[in-house]
Amino acid sequence: MILNGIGASNGFAIGKVYKYEPVKVQVEKKQVDNIQDEITKLDNAIDISIKELEAIRIKAQEDIDEKSAEIFNAHIQILNDPEFIGNIKKNVKSDSINADYAIKEIADMFINMFEAMDNEYMKERAADIKDVSQRLLYHVLGINNNGATPIKEEVIVIANDLTPSDTAQFDKRYIKGFVTNVGGRTSHAAIMARTLEIPTVVGTKTALLDIKESDIIMVDGFDGKVHINPSNEQIEEAKAKIKMYKKKQAIWAQLKNTSTVTMDNHYVELVGNIGSPEDVEGVNNNGGEGIGLYRTEFLYMGRKNLPTEEEQFEAYKVVLNNMGDKPVVVRTLDIGGDKELPYMEMDKEMNPFLGNRAIRLCLSKKDIFKTQLRALLRASVYGNLRIMFPMIATMDEFHEAKDMLMESKCELIKEGSRVSDHIEIGIMIEIPAAAILADQFAKEVDFFSIGTNDLIQYTFAADRMNEKVSYLYQPFNPSLLRLIKMVINAAHKEGKWVGMCGEMAGEQLAIPILIGLGLDEFSMSATSILQARHIISKLNYNDMVKLASEVLQMTRDKDVYNRICGVLKEDV
Ligand SMILES: C=C(OP(=O)(O)O)C(=O)O
Numbered sequence: 001m002i003l004n005g006i007g008a009s010n011g012f013a014i015g016k017v018y019k020y021e022p023v024k025v026q027v028e029k030k031q032v033d034n035i036q037d038e039i040t041k042l043d044n045a046i047d048i049s050i051k052e053l054e055a056i057r058i059k060a061q062e063d064i065d066e067k068s069a070e071i072f073n074a075h076i077q078i079l080n081d082p083e084f085i086g087n088i089k090k091n092v093k094s095d096s097i098n099a100d101y102a103i104k105e106i107a108d109m110f111i112n113m114f115e116a117m118d119n120e121y122m123k124e125r126a127a128d129i130k131d132v133s134q135r136l137l138y139h140v141l142g143i144n145n146n147g148a149t150p151i152k153e154e155v156i157v158i159a160n161d162l163t164p165s166d167t168a169q170f171d172k173r174y175i176k177g178f179v180t181n182v183g184g185r186t187s188h189a190a191i192m193a194r195t196l197e198i199p200t201v202v203g204t205k206t207a208l209l210d211i212k213e214s215d216i217i218m219v220d221g222f223d224g225k226v227h228i229n230p231s232n233e234q235i236e237e238a239k240a241k242i243k244m245y246k247k248k249q250a251i252w253a254q255l256k257n258t259s260t261v262t263m264d265n266h267y268v269e270l271v272g273n274i275g276s277p278e279d280v281e282g283v284n285n286n287g288g289e290g291i292g293l294y295r296t297e298f299l300y301m302g303r304k305n306l307p308t309e310e311e312q313f314e315a316y317k318v319v320l321n322n323m324g325d326k327p328v329v330v331r332t333l334d335i336g337g338d339k340e341l342p343y344m345e346m347d348k349e350m351n352p353f354l355g356n357r358a359i360r361l362c363l364s365k366k367d368i369f370k371t372q373l374r375a376l377l378r379a380s381v382y383g384n385l386r387i388m389f390p391m392i393a394t395m396d397e398f399h400e401a402k403d404m405l406m407e408s409k410c411e412l413i414k415e416g417s418r419v420s421d422h423i424e425i426g427i428m429i430e431i432p433a434a435a436i437l438a439d440q441f442a443k444e445v446d447f448f449s450i451g452t453n454d455l456i457q458y459t460f461a462a463d464r465m466n467e468k469v470s471y472l473y474q475p476f477n478p479s480l481l482r483l484i485k486m487v488i489n490a491a492h493k494e495g496k497w498v499g500m501c502g503e504m505a506g507e508q509l510a511i512p513i514l515i516g517l518g519l520d521e522f523s524m525s526a527t528s529i530l531q532a533r534h535i536i537s538k539l540n541y542n543d544m545v546k547l548a549s550e551v552l553q554m555t556r557d558k559d560v561y562n563r564i565c566g567v568l569k570e571d572v
């Protein structure tokens with residue numbers, strides 16, 4: 001059986017299935033009449049959990065190694081620990097409260113205590129208690145959940161959806177592929193999968209239903225297909241495709257240290273998108289000429305509290321240092337939409353992508369924004385920093401953000417800190433209002449970077465996370481191309497440069513049009529850079545200018561798409 005979805009990260013993976021189906025548990029404090037009932041529930045849950053852990057331990061010993069099996073022994077020990085369990089029981093009895101609340105109370109106390117210790121071993125113990133208490137909670141509440149089982153062997157993860165925090169929490173050593181029911185190519189989990197080079201298919205609609213735990217599956221991240229129990233023939237076909245892809249990669253690799261020019265010497269800048277300082281290596285290894293988008297929000301995820309100014313300063317400094325004098329566009333915090341922070345109170349919104357997101361949230365939580373701006377300014381002396389504000393819709397928002405930046409700069413200088421005088425300040429163009437007013441914005445900013453993931457969702461009013469409307473993700477639609485053209489013309493008129501950091505910039509078929517429209521900078525996943533450079537090296541700029549003006553007059557995305565297919569030669 002073959003499931004069709006959207007190829008979100010290139011590559012093939014064959015392997016066992018891990019169904020990730022976390023159940024969100026809400027624990028509330030309740031007064032109970034029958035304390036003994038709660039104690040019995042707790043004792044039963046401990047018994048079941050220990051039995052489960054024994055089984056996992058034996059499996060880990062057989063399938064993986066002794067060291068992995070040890071982890072589950074540690075978990076069993078926690079469930080036998082008189083201090084841990086004794087305290088839970090004590091709270092149930094003394095406060096006449098429900099067992100689930102007491103578990104959470106005591107687990108949180110131990111977790112916080114261990115996490116605060118400056119000792120890796122103790123921090124791991126906090127993670128163990130988190131896992132065990134989650135397992136215990138599920139059993140006390142009678143919830144059947146396997147999302148709590150940590151992954152300890154190589155698997156392909158199947159999920160309904162993956163949030164960026166889900167994706168971040170997996171141990172990458174064991175993840176061979178991702179398959180989801182929902183989501184599109186531009187969901188943040190898909191973007192993270194590309195950065196991690198993990199083959200991924202999203203939007204299959206029925207993967208969780210159709211794939212069984214006992215199946216072996218093959219993920220084709222190129223064509224967006226998932227083969228359930230593939231035949232030998234299908235596996236051979238995949239191997240041939242991988243071989244072909246590797247050959248192409250070897251050709252592209254020859255361009256690693258060259259600049260990005262068309263056949264007739266039109267130069268553009270090819271840079272990478274990153275989500276963390278660790279991703280810089282990938283950009284450098286793939287011949288990136290800089291960073292065109294550092295999504296700083298990932299610095300705020302996978303933790304319990306906001307990163308301090310010092311922590312942020314260190315992260316930005318590492319990125320700038322490792323890029324030498326190459327430009328680094330750091331985007332200020334873009335939280336909201338599909339990116340939540342568990343520790344930050346955010347109101348439930350009907351339309352989170354249209355809600356309090358990115359610059360809107362930063363301007364409403366000024367202390368958080370200020371901390372980031374100060375950290376960025378302090379780091380600016382370590383490299384070639386460009387600061388970019390996301391989701392700008394109005395000139396007032398830009399002014400307010402820039403004023404705060406300038407105010408922070410003055411403060412820092414007064415405090416005796418050094419700040420670079422050569423920081424370019426730009427905005428993302430991802431809201432149609434800003435694209436339409438680009439001529440005015442161009443007078444005030446140093447650069448634009450077009451965020452097509454959002455610009456497309458807002459132009460077509462189509463949620464980028466919803467596969468039912470994914471047909472409206474139309475980067476080739478002349479309406480979008482005209483918007484892009486408007487932005488580029490407006491910027492060039494004021495002598496400013498325009499980049500693109502949405503996924504469209506790295507799509508092979510979009511590149512010829514974008515060259516023809518006059519885009520100056522292309523920012524993409526590190527793994528797409530060399531292929532893009534190869535494509536550009538085969539194009540003639542003047543021909544692309546003609547091609548772009550031709551497609552701007554077309555009516556449908558399909559017409560443009562078909563026209564472009566004829567332009568790209570087989571060898572790219
Ligand atoms: C690059 C973009 O920002 P993000 O994907 O992080 O929303 C975009 O919207 O195109």
Ligand SMILES: [Mg+2]
Nearest residue numbers: 430451453454
């Ligand atoms: Mg965006």
